[in-house]
Amino acid sequence: MSELFNIFNKLFQLMPKPFMETIYMVLLSAIFSVTFGIPLGIVTAISEEGHIWQHKKLNRILNILINITRSLPFIILMIAVFPLSKLIVGKRIGTTAAIVPLTIAAIPFVARLVEGSVKELSWGIIEAALSMGTNTRQLVFKVIIPEAFPSIISGITLTIINLISYSAMAGAIGGGGLGDLAIRFGYQGFQQDVLIATVIVLVLIVQLVQYLGNTVYKNLLR
Amino acid sequence: MIRIEGLSKSFVDKGGAVHALKEINLTIANGNIYGIIGLSGAGKSTLIRCINRLEEPTSGSIYIDGQDVTKLDNEQLNSLRRKIGMIFQHFNLLNRRSCYKNIAFPLEIAGYDKSTIDKRVDELLELVGLKDKKYSYPSQLSGGQKQRVAIARALAAKAEILLCDEATSALDPDTTKSILRLLKDINTELNITVVLITHQMEVVKEICNKVAVISEGGIVEQGNTFDIFSKPRHAVTKKFLKAEGTSPELIGIDKSKYTKLLNITFLEENAYQPIISDMVKSTNARVNIISGHISSVQGKPYGNLVIDLDGDALTIENALQYLKNNNLCFEEIDLSE
Ligand SMILES: Nc1ncnc2c1ncn2[C@@H]1O[C@H](COP(=O)(O)OP(=O)(O)OP(=O)(O)O)[C@@H](O)[C@H]1O
Ligand SMILES: [Mg+2]
Numbered sequence: 001m002s003e004l005f006n007i008f009n010k011l012f013q014l015m016p017k018p019f020m021e022t023i024y025m026v027l028l029s030a031i032f033s034v035t036f037g038i039p040l041g042i043v044t045a046i047s048e049e050g051h052i053w054q055h056k057k058l059n060r061i062l063n064i065l066i067n068i069t070r071s072l073p074f075i076i077l078m079i080a081v082f083p084l085s086k087l088i089v090g091k092r093i094g095t096t097a098a099i100v101p102l103t104i105a106a107i108p109f110v111a112r113l114v115e116g117s118v119k120e121l122s123w124g125i126i127e128a129a130l131s132m133g134t135n136t137r138q139l140v141f142k143v144i145i146p147e148a149f150p151s152i153i154s155g156i157t158l159t160i161i162n163l164i165s166y167s168a169m170a171g172a173i174g175g176g177g178l179g180d181l182a183i184r185f186g187y188q189g190f191q192q193d194v195l196i197a198t199v200i201v202l203v204l205i206v207q208l209v210q211y212l213g214n215t216v217y218k219n220l221l222r
Numbered sequence: 223m224i225r226i227e228g229l230s231k232s233f234v235d236k237g238g239a240v241h242a243l244k245e246i247n248l249t250i251a252n253g254n255i256y257g258i259i260g261l262s263g264a265g266k267s268t269l270i271r272c273i274n275r276l277e278e279p280t281s282g283s284i285y286i287d288g289q290d291v292t293k294l295d296n297e298q299l300n301s302l303r304r305k306i307g308m309i310f311q312h313f314n315l316l317n318r319r320s321c322y323k324n325i326a327f328p329l330e331i332a333g334y335d336k337s338t339i340d341k342r343v344d345e346l347l348e349l350v351g352l353k354d355k356k357y358s359y360p361s362q363l364s365g366g367q368k369q370r371v372a373i374a375r376a377l378a379a380k381a382e383i384l385l386c387d388e389a390t391s392a393l394d395p396d397t398t399k400s401i402l403r404l405l406k407d408i409n410t411e412l413n414i415t416v417v418l419i420t421h422q423m424e425v426v427k428e429i430c431n432k433v434a435v436i437s438e439g440g441i442v443e444q445g446n447t448f449d450i451f452s453k454p455r456h457a458v459t460k461k462f463l464k465a466e467g468t469s470p471e472l473i474g475i476d477k478s479k480y481t482k483l484l485n486i487t488f489l490e491e492n493a494y495q496p497i498i499s500d501m502v503k504s505t506n507a508r509v510n511i512i513s514g515h516i517s518s519v520q521g522k523p524y525g526n527l528v529i530d531l532d533g534d535a536l537t538i539e540n541a542l543q544y545l546k547n548n549n550l551c552f553e554e555i556d557l558s559e
Binding site for chain 2: 122124125127128129130131132133134135138142143146147149150220
């Protein structure tokens with residue numbers, strides 16, 4: 001009995017800080033990547049040939065940029081952006097510094113999902129709006145974004161879940177968070193209980209995010 | 223008035239060029255309900271979509287109230303489009319907006335203030351008979367109701383022309399009728415010019431006062447609906463009438479069993495007279511009725527009857543003369559075919 005109490009006691013002392021670090025990393029990188037990823041995804045979608053704002057060159061450049069960033073494994077990207085992290089947050093490693101690679105990895109991910117959400121809109125709806133004399137700006141803000149919104153919400157949910165898993169990797173290079181806790185105590189320190197507890201907490205967070213995402217999505221769809 | 227001059231449209235892709243429209247000339251006067259009918263792939267959608275430039279014409283001009291649509295820049299085009307409503311086969315409502323918000327959309331983008339929008343939307347909901355659905359979403363409406371919202375939306379910014387691209391093709395016959403009635407009311411009460419394309423004969427017969435038949439990218443026949451359908455000239459027009467059962471199709475019938483097969487067309491007054499019976503009485507010809515049909519275009523009756531005349535040469539001669547004297551149109555059906 002006191003054995004179990006000891007474990008809980010230990011976890012209670014160990015968990016809160018890395019838990020908050022994870023939330024902090026994920027939340028901020030989600031906000032930044034959504035902020036940049038949504039416009040990027042929309043521009044990529046509408047600049048494609050035959051869409052409402054056809055700009056073939058720009059479209060090609062955006063696609064190349066997105067593809068390059070998407071094809072880099074996160075662990076390598078993390079190291080590659082050290083100089084940038086230093087420039088932006090003044091540090092190369094640490095929880096705040098980890099937000100830089102997380103954001104950079106998530107922007108093209110968000111952009112691709114948003115691009116997909118925009119392209120799957122029925123072309124008929126866009127044509128109907130065009131036939132009413134809607135200009136490009138109105139089309140984007142009054143038709144495309146609102147109509148694609150539920151699908152974009154699904155994309156954001158997926159992004160957050162991915163960021164949780166990436167943030168655990170960021171832990172490996174001094175980012176702190178639950179990943180760091182699992183590695184230091186569970187893997188290097190042979191404390192299985194900590195490892196298992198971390199996994200459970202991570203699973204619970206992912207479940208919660210998915211549940212919230214689904215709920216919002218369902219409420220948006222009518 | 224819409225005047226289309228020498229309009230051509232070609233689609234070019236890897237497989238080569240498709241000439242969807244070839245040198246179309248067409249004039250649609252204000253206040254008309256103008257039907258454009260044609261088989262699948264004839265170029266109907268391409269034609270109607272050129273009018274508001276959802277499709278860019280390859281060459282030719284389209285004048286709307288004297289202004290050449292093909293020469294407008296984007297901004298001018300957008301303000302013109304506000305005067306031309308359009309409805310579609312699949313309604314194309316904004317799914318995340320209520321009926322109210324859908325109808326308000328063209329008013330919002332034209333920059334009207336909230337109270338004007340409110341008032342106008344209520345008027346339109348009343349017009350299309352959907353006041354109780356004001357706050358419903360498209361997914362909660364039937365097809366016919368969706369099309370009503372689409373019509374209200376198309377007219378919201380005081381459109382003067384309404385383009386209908388197969389607007390009733392996704393609806394059942396009863397709903398089709400009610401939508402057509404609405405279009406007709408809009409035409410008469412608001413004096414809106416309606417241009418509609420369809421592959422459904424009934425639609426044209428029901429509401430169009432003018433019709434053009436389009437085939438392989440060209441207009442093959444045009445004029446008053448009654449004239450076109452009661453005296454079809456082009457093969458495609460006849461095909462439509464046949465498909466409807468209005469025109470005789472004696473496929474699989476052994477014609478050698480007949481003596482003199484006639485296809486008689488009754489128009490208007492004729493359609494109410496017992497002319498055949500009178501002919502039999504006065505000439506003693508024997509009549510074998512093969513098939514018959516009566517129908518109406520815009521309330522005017524027209525019909526046809528296929529009969530076989532039997533008797534000696536003189537009797538038949540007299541019978542034919544009798545029909546001629548009574549102003550019946552008829553043609554002999556070739557027995558050898
Ligand atoms: N975007 C396009 N690219 C290439 N060819 C096209 C395109 N749109 C139409 N066409 C071709 O142009 C011709 C006319 O098409 P259109 O859609 O106008 O026919 P339609 O009369 O409306 O037929 P339906 O009754 O089937 O709708 C067809 O041969 C079609 O394949
Ligand atoms: Mg069509």
